[in-house]
Amino acid sequence: MRVVPRRSRNRRRDEATAPSPSPSVPPGAPESAEPAPGGSPSDPPPAQGANTPPAKSEIGAPADPAGTKTGGPPEAETGKPADSADAQAREDADATTRATEEFPAVTPRVPVPASPAETEAARRRARSAERRRATAEVKRSRAGLRRNRPHRTPPTPARAAEQHRSAMLVMVLTLGLLIAAVAVTGALIASSMRTQPVTLAAPLHVYPVTQTSPGQCPAGTQGISGQSATGPTCYRMAQGIAIREVADLRVQRSRVQPGGYDVALTLRPSDRKAFADLTRATVGRDLAFVVRNRIITLPRVDMAILDGKVVVTGPPDRASANRLVRELKGR
Missing domain, CATH: 3.30.1360.200 (Gyrase A; domain 2)
Known part of the structure; x- marks a missing residue:
């Protein structure tokens, strides 16, 4: 039975300060030739059951956060099974892959100089956009003026009759003044003709x-x-x-x-x-x-x-x- 401990907030810091664990050898498995940390390749691994007590795994036992214990197999020092190290390595690799996918490397683009035709087309597009903006502004201003213009209600029949009478009175007065002016002018002309010297x-x-x-x-x-x-x-x-x-x-x-x-x-x-x-x-x-x-x-x-x-x-x-x-x- 293997128990994988929960990840803590200080796990990355612990892993950075702790020595690199090596895979443990379960009982009954052949011994590997890999040296243990702190030893030399020529030193043989300690015999099972001689003077070293067998490694124990306590359920729920916290791992040594400082990782200061040396000597012996990694499982005895950290209190973690060997499979947890492999899982941690895989998680680190997956995190690196996700970070690469989420934030891909950006290759700087070298600006390419635009051709004269592209420059002229861009200018035409800018002028066309400016004309459209000006036209839209004029339309909005006209619409605002129409909205602010007071609404003219049709006059009532009494009001219309009064306006008609006023217009007729003004027309009659104007016609009378015109006739009077013509009469006075004619009289002046006749008087001047009468006062002309007679030879x-x-x-x-x-x-x-x-x-x-x-x-x-x-x-x-x-x-x-x-x-x-x-x-x-x-x-x-x-x-x-x-x-x-x-x-x-x-x-x-x-x-x-x-x-x-x-x-x-x-x-x-x-x-x-x-x-x-x-x-x-x-x-x-x-x-x-x-x-x-x-x-x-x-x-x-x-x-x-x-x-x-x-x-x-x-x-x-x-x-x-x-x-x-x-x-x-x-x-």
Whole structure:
């Protein structure tokens, strides 16, 4: 019967300090020629049963941890059978094999220089990976913006009607402002066209009338013959002014006679002072408007005209007023 002792934590240390055991010879087996530890090859092994007591194996007896006993067979020194040494050797060999399998020897790899084609392919792969990362980042940012964007709920019918009314009001106001702007612009254009200077075909002479007598004017007298309600009349005149261009000359509704028409004549600033002096001196008398030595009209001066705006009243209809305008222009 053989008993294999249990492995202890200090077994490797004990084995390192203990002498190498040799296989023991069981009783009745032939003796081997191997020398015992500490002896010489020429020394014969001790005889069984002479003076050496036979080796004993105690069950459960602890082995000498120090391994200081010398002499005698290894079984007597260590208290272990010979087969336990063989098992220990096999276990050590198995442990070495497992360690080799678990941690194989690493052979250092010698770096091989890459070819230009491989280098360019690696660069292309790196650029492609960078573009994919950038695209993924852009997609993530857009998705985050969409998630953070407030959700728009559809307006209620009342809200939609209010918005429609507001839009219509804004459109109407805009259209009104546009129409007003067009009207103001048109008025300004028309006013500027009306205020453009009117060049007369023949000079318009304005004379204060000093005396009237029936019939034709005698030769050599300062007067012009004209037609009045009583027949031919001679109009004697004083020194007057000549107008060759006016600021405005047009027909307008009469302010005195309902349904009648007036002729409005606006003088230029250069002629206003002379005309103001002339009318100031002839208040309550007539002024003769003469074109080509022919009396066109004889209006009475009610008050001095200082602003150069002359209104000739009397034409009964628009046709007569238009004819008067043409005669004043010398056409």
